[in-house]
Amino acid sequence: MNYKAIDSQDIEFLISVCGKGRVFVGEEINEDFAHDELGGIEKLPEVMVEAISTEEVSKIMKYAFDHHIPVTPRGQGTGLVGGSVAIHGGIMLNLTKMNKIVELDEENLTLTVEPGVLLMEISKFVEAHDLFYPPDPGEKSATIAGNINTNAGGMRAVKYGVTRDYVRGLEIVLPNGDVMEVGGKIVKNSSGYSLKDMIVGSEGTLAIVTKAVLKLLPLPKKAISLLIPFPDLAMAIETVPKIIKSKTIPTAVEFMERAAILAAEEFLGMKFPDKSSDAYLLLTFDGNSKEEIESAYDKVAHICLDSGALDVLISNTQERQESIWKARGAFLEAIKASTTEMDECDVVVPRNKVADFIKYTHELQEQFNVRIKSFGHAGDGNLHVYVLRDERTEEAWKKILGDVFECMYGRARELGGQVSGEHGIGYAKRPFLIESMGNNGMELLKNIKLAFDPKNILNPGKVC
Amino acid sequence: MNYKAIDSQDIEFLISVCGKGRVFVGEEINEDFAHDELGGIEKLPEVMVEAISTEEVSKIMKYAFDHHIPVTPRGQGTGLVGGSVAIHGGIMLNLTKMNKIVELDEENLTLTVEPGVLLMEISKFVEAHDLFYPPDPGEKSATIAGNINTNAGGMRAVKYGVTRDYVRGLEIVLPNGDVMEVGGKIVKNSSGYSLKDMIVGSEGTLAIVTKAVLKLLPLPKKAISLLIPFPDLAMAIETVPKIIKSKTIPTAVEFMERAAILAAEEFLGMKFPDKSSDAYLLLTFDGNSKEEIESAYDKVAHICLDSGALDVLISNTQERQESIWKARGAFLEAIKASTTEMDECDVVVPRNKVADFIKYTHELQEQFNVRIKSFGHAGDGNLHVYVLRDERTEEAWKKILGDVFECMYGRARELGGQVSGEHGIGYAKRPFLIESMGNNGMELLKNIKLAFDPKNILNPGKVC
Structure with a gap:
């Protein structure tokens, strides 16, 4: 692909939009922006711009579109597949400064946020209002727009579904700079093809998310975790379909091996409640009454014991639950460090x-x-x-x-x-993806990409 | 648009695929196929074909694509906006004979069905297995593919979401006859643009659904309905955001006026439990324990009474609930008859x-x-x-x-x-839709349509 190289006129334009303090060129760009969390795919953008408004994003996209310059949108860079690396150079559009919580609407149970708000900020904010944003990926310092663009799922997908299920509406900037709203504070929508669902999971290749309306739920009043040791991993995992079949839906069901636990202990410098067994299931149940939760986990505990579990460790204190889930959250980092x-x-x-x-x-x-x-x-x-x-x-x-x-x-x-x-x-x-979709399938994806981005300037080289 | 008119060679081809008994031409086509449930938009197809397999659908689409013949897919024709009317003539592809329930998978909580299975058959089937397909549109004799193509919502969307949320995977036939699977029995998916979500709600304009993998839930053990009379409709409806704000999520919240109730009584020849008031809210709560449900509806009943409700009528018998919901289900027909x-x-x-x-x-x-x-x-x-x-x-x-x-x-x-x-x-x-999306938005929808259907032969003239 032949893109225009960035020149001094382009830099001038970007400075005219954002001011000098938010435009970084050449060696001013921190090396971190050359890769994502996993690394391995490395390339610095020619220029990195911190946008702070939809209007700025729109102006930059229009300019890039007119001048055929590739643009890579970027949040916290916590991805693992190179989605936020500027593999064709050009402009990196850093959206982390667009990080305001815009509105909590308790009558419609929605939260409107800018793209750079962090996942951990959202849960903290809504829980203070006794509300709940269920998606719970392990990486809490990811931005919400990053989560939307990968359709992140996280631990609680078993019961609550994935990010897609909690995005009601989006404000987006198209590759040509047009600003568009898709969806809204509405619960149902059958008004033409679901552009909202096309953007969710599109990894910044179809449009830039500049605002999101998220669906909230009432915060469940209680949650409990069960740590269940098994003699081996196969036995642990084979129990899970039995749990599902029993018509009890836990909030989360994770599996882990001792090696990961040991690595996490070392990485965090803290102790895990049990590491005597080779394999574990970690389950959470939530609900509004102790009885409701107890009846659910009691049934599941029996299924596990009948399937060979060695014990059922109940974590009903905040502290104990945190120590377990903190270890779970550190597995990636711990393995990486090893x-x-x-x-x-x-x-x-x-x-x-x-x-x-x-x-x-x-x-x-x-x-x-x-x-x-x-x-x-x-x-x-x-x-x-x-x-x-x-x-x-x-x-x-x-x-x-x-x-x-x-x-x-x-x-x-x-x-x-x-x-x-x-x-x-x-x-x-x-x-x-090519092996999975086949050539005809990939052709369809490419044609959809071109419907949004006829010049292929937005995050080119990703997805398809 | 210049489509090829159907000639005897086309009919011969269709008969070679489906046999004579499932190909209907001219006066053999029942007048019902000229319109949908609401009527007003009238046009008979040139030929109507009953397909019974994906292979047949694929062959017919490939032929229509090669010969530039418009194809209108059709289920039970219960739509209200002309989506299943063959406004450009051509072939009507009747999918109601593809009506088998293919597989219940209790370990993955999925039900695989052909497109012509009726909504009422799905609920009957899964409830016999103590499972639950939550989407609940009023029209129970619609086909599942019709529901998928309109992303039907129904009564229980308040708590459970809409059809989209219960479609895990689809087998589709593209306008050129290619067969493709999108999604699957999987709970999460971030593998390229979500074609599954593009098809859901696309009203038969992007591809033909020939199989669907639906997500099921465990059947809630109990449900209760509250019929709540109010002095006027405004007062009734203004209570709803207060209920949502109270962090109690009912399964359904419907509003109705006396006039609709009287019409439904006349239409059904049966009595509604109460019609002394001008306006009503009808709420349902479901859950697994009496206590759980009672605590929820008790809170809501108080909110309603505090907001001016005249009474709270609790329907905890199957019979009484049915009489109320049957009336609710008959409103459309009753108004139409008036x-x-x-x-x-x-x-x-x-x-x-x-x-x-x-x-x-x-x-x-x-x-x-x-x-x-x-x-x-x-x-x-x-x-x-x-x-x-x-x-x-x-x-x-x-x-x-x-x-x-x-x-x-x-x-x-x-x-x-x-x-x-x-x-x-x-x-x-x-x-x-044009007024709502604007010209640029419509252009985007049209380009997406062309990505799937470059010759614009599948259900042309609909959506965009």
């Missing part, structure tokens, strides 16, 4: 195929003699599997990673799964 | 704007001296407003309907609402 480099696979499979898939990753570990660590959302079939480089040479690492990924994504397809449950496709996962 | 012709407005507004909007329809009734009847989903802001022709001449009716609709849709926009909450745009509501 090796030289790693890459991730975020497939999603039907819930009753999780055990099959994890067993297969263990086979691959043996077959390729490579460390593979996993944890994830057993309750919704979304796995986070990490392949560790350790002391391999660059060449050996590329080879083994390619082979292992080819096997894993192939198996996920066989099991009726998809390439990504919540991290997205970005730059890194495109080959696997 | 006049010569009518047209409908299905706007959705933020929940705290419903009272404003209904007050405005009363003003329009006075101003234009025309009967306007409404009922609808107070809990989710989706209104069903009917303008009645009565004894007007054709000319006077067209004039007054145009004027009244112009006012109503204009006011909905001012209130932050959208053209349709659940009936869709079809043919009838396109002018209002």
Whole structure:
């Protein structure tokens, strides 16, 4: 693709829109902006601009559109697939300064926010009003627009669904600079193709989210976590479809292995309540009465014990729950700290195929003699599997990673799964999306992209 | 648009695919296929074909694509905006014979169905397995693919969301005949643009749904309805945002006026439990324990009484609940039977704007001296407003309907609402979608349409 290189006139224009203090060129750009959380895909933008209003975003996009300059929107850069890396250079549009909570509407149960508000700020804000924003991805310092653009799911998807289900409306800036509102504070909508749902999960390739209207729920009054040790991981995971079949829906069902727990303990410098077993299920139940929750977890506890669980540890204090969930939140960082480099696979499979898939990753570990660590959302079939480089040479690492990924994504397809449950496709996962969708499917995605972005200037090289 | 007219060769091809018994030409086509439930938009297809397999649908689409013949997919024809009328003639693809329930998967809580399965068959089937398909539009004899194509919402959207939220995966046939699967039995998905969500609500203009994987929930063990009389409608509706604000989420909140109740009584030949008041709220609560439900409705009953309700009638017997909900389900038919012709407005507004909007329809009734009847989903802001022709001449009716609709849709926009909450745009509501989206927005919709259907042969003239 032939994009226009940034020149001094472009910089002048950007300064005329945003002022000198929010336009960064060349060495003024922090190296962090060359990659995302996982790293591996590296490229600095030619210029990085911090926008603070929809109007600025619109002006910049119109200019970039007219001059054929690529634009990469960016939040906190916590992604794992290179979605926010400016692989074609050009302008990086940093939206983290658009970080105001605009309005809480308690009569419509909506929260209107700017794109750069952090997930942890949203939960803190709404919980203070006895309200609840259910999506709960592990990375709490991600921006809401990042979550919207990957359709992040998180722990509570089992009961509450994913980010898509909590986006009622969006203000977006199209690649040509047009500002548009899609959806709104409304509960239903059948008014033409759902542009809102097209933007959710589009990884910043179709439009830039400049405002979001989120759906809230009343905050459940009580929550309880169960930590359930099993003799081995297969036994733990095979219990999950039985739980689902029992017609009890927990809020979250995570699985974890001792190795991940030990790594998290070391990383956090804090103790996990139990690490005597090889494998654990971690479940949460929430609701409005103690009775309601107790009757649910009592049933599930019996199912687990009948399926070979060694014990059922109930965490009903805030403190104990926090120590468990904090460890769970640190798995990614902890595994990352235990090796030289790693890459991730975020497939999603039907819930009753999780055990099959994890067993297969263990086979691959043996077959390729490579460390593979996993944890994830057993309750919704979304796995986070990490392949560790350790002391391999660059060449050996590329080879083994390619082979292992080819096997894993192939198996996920066989099991009726998809390439990504919540991290997205970005730059890194495109080959696997092509294998999954086929050429005709990719052609359709590309045509949709062109419907929004006929000059292919918005986050080019990502998704399709 | 210049489409090829159907000739004997086309008929021969269709017979070669489906056999003679499922291909209907000219006078063999029942007049019912010229219009939908509401009528007003009339046109017979040149040929009507009953498909019974995905393979047949694929072959027919490929042929139609190659020969530039328009195809109108059709379910039970219960739509209200002309979406299933073959306004350009050509082939009508009747999918009602693809009506098998394919699989219940209790480990993944999914139900796989063919497109022509009726909504009432789904609820009956899953409830026998102690499971629950929450979407509950009034028209139970609609097909599931019709519900998916309009993203129907129904009564329970307040608590459970709309059809979109219960579609996990689809098998679709694209306009060129390609068969594709989007989504699946998976709970999360961030693998490229959500084609599944593009198809949901696309009114048969982007692809033909030939199979759907639906999400199920455990069946709530108990439900209770409250019928709450108010001295007037404004007072009833103004209570709803207070209920939402109280952090209690009922399953359904409907509003109704005495006139609608009387019409339904006459239409059904059965008695409604109470008709002493001018206006009513009808609420349902569901859950797994009596205590849980009681604590919720007790709070809401007090809010209603504090807001001027005259009484709170609790329906905890199956029989009584059925008599109320049956009346609610008959409102559309009853109003239709009370006049010569009518047209409908299905706007959705933020929940705290419903009272404003209904007050405005009363003003329009006075101003234009025309009967306007409404009922609808107070809990989710989706209104069903009917303008009645009565004894007007054709000319006077067209004039007054145009004027009244112009006012109503204009006011909905001012209130932050959208053209349709659940009936869709079809043919009838396109002018209002254009006013709502603007030319740039419509251009975007058209480009998306062309990405799927470059020859514009699938249900042309609808939505955009």
